[in-house]
Amino acid sequence: MSRPEDTLPPDLFYNDSESRKYTTSSRIQKIQSDMTRRALALLSLSSPSLVLDIGCGSGLSGEILSQADDEGTPGGPHVWVGFDISASMLGVALEKEVEGDLLLADAGQGVPFRAGTFDAAISISAIQWLCNAESSEDSPAGRLSRFFNGLYASLRRGGRAVCQFYPKNNEQKKMVSSAAVRAGFGAGLLEDDPGTKNAKTYLVLTVGGGDLDGDITGVVRGMEGVDVMDQRRKAKSKKRAEDTRGSRAWIMNKKEKMERQGRVVKASSKYTGRKRRIAF
């Protein structure tokens, strides 16, 4: 599968013709609306809320957000604000007369809203674009951290964000989720159809406080067909007091760790970690 983010920056890639293609393709529309509905299920909003749509594009997901409760949007109709970096995409959205407010903004430059603005945030197929920096004064890590810090601040306590994205590899998945954790979110990844070509990754982010049930494990509790793999590091009960740097125990521990990583490690003997006699 070709990755558009490797070819051009988003504001250039989604030009007029590409935006139109994206919006009129019924296949893309179907995938997008399925993913939006899945994300909304994860957000589990119960009343009309103010929702941020990051990378709203032509408003495909926004249209679903403004639908009423009986049309299939839980808690709707929501009022949404969307931003996107591609002016052509926003042009298509304007033509369609979507109900939400649109902004031309780069998520990698932060989120220009005051603290505690939104009840929830949604992002469909957008944040993989943040993993590329277009200029030498910018870096993917910097863009991601600015985005997640801004998002964290703009959500109210107890709010949730669901970002569906297409990670290039495991490294990118890790980079995105660790940036979110560093910003303060409780983060978890949900994967639909894992291992297949059309795997979809959802980053479920929670802001602490409020009436929220913990992190992603609370979010997916009660959902059908979801396996939880908790990879959080268990709190270490072992005391580390005796392992002072340079001691024999410390060296043995280090060697063991290196060996597990597949490095070549010198054999241990009774001389390992022993002090040399003072040679005078």
Next chain:
Amino acid sequence: MKLLTLNFLTCARRTCKTSPSSFPLHPREAELEILESELNLVFLRNILPRLMWSELRGIGEELGLPSLPESPPSREDLVTKPSPAKPSSVTEPSSVEEEGGEGEEVPSQTAKDLHRLLLETTIKEGKLVCGNCGHEYAVKEGVANFLLPGHLV
């Protein structure tokens, strides 16, 4: 762009984040437009505590809109109270109670005005100016441009 959104937008520059005057952004040479939409009472009630009322009043004044009351309306003000001139007959209490009390909440004039101001009044063309750094964000066809050149990020 709705006035509701304007009540939440701040300057995008990082150096302005710490300054209180980066919020609100001041509209200049704004061209307003009314876009009708359906009133959503639950949403209004939800958003009410998050509004910055004094800033909203300030923006209303800058745009030359009719002045707003000093204090924000409370959640109770949004619904019309069941009419006090209810027939006090005891013959059919249950049916009357259900109709007036719980069944359908009728939005009051306050709610209608608030909806008009926040969700139907939009800025079509103009500029938004940061009170701290003076950066101007252009608004065209209702879409504000918050892209910053690299050296300002």
